[in-house]
Amino acid sequence: MIMWELMTGRRPFWDKNHDAELIIEICDGVRPPIVTNAPEGYVELIKECWHSDSNKRPTANDLSNIFSYNGKLDYYKEYSNYPTKIIKSPDIGPIVNNPNAVYKSRPLSAMVKSAESTRSLKIQRYKSFNGIFYLNLIIGFYC
Secondary structure, eight states: OOOHHHHHHSOOTSSSOSSSSHHHHTTOOOOOOTTTTOOOTHHHHHHHHHHGGGGSOOOHHHHHHOOTTTTOHHHHHHHSSSSOOOOOOTTOOOOOOTOOOOHHHHHHHHHHHHHHHHHHHHHHHHHHHHHHHHHHHHHHHHH
């Protein structure tokens, strides 16, 4: 998320309420949008960091090695004379945050429990609906 925020100049999920529903969405794989003209390689690294399996994400040491110039002085010398490009994009820059987006430290255990409860109810409703649908198919088929 830090890499995404550095790339866009925005806070993640600025447009959403920071509530149990957002927790469920994040657990289901929702991520902030990637800007269209992001630097090559950077997007791939962000996506690696967002991998659902934490064991497949790069470690802090991996990231340190990727971003350090140790052993890459030739690369640095070659590209250090080029001016820095400022990319203009509607995907980049400050915007007005959702008033229900909270950007301060707070305990999340109650929200996580609420998200788990909400998710369980949705799954139960889905199973119940599918059971009724399946029963209607059987009854309709045999009647």
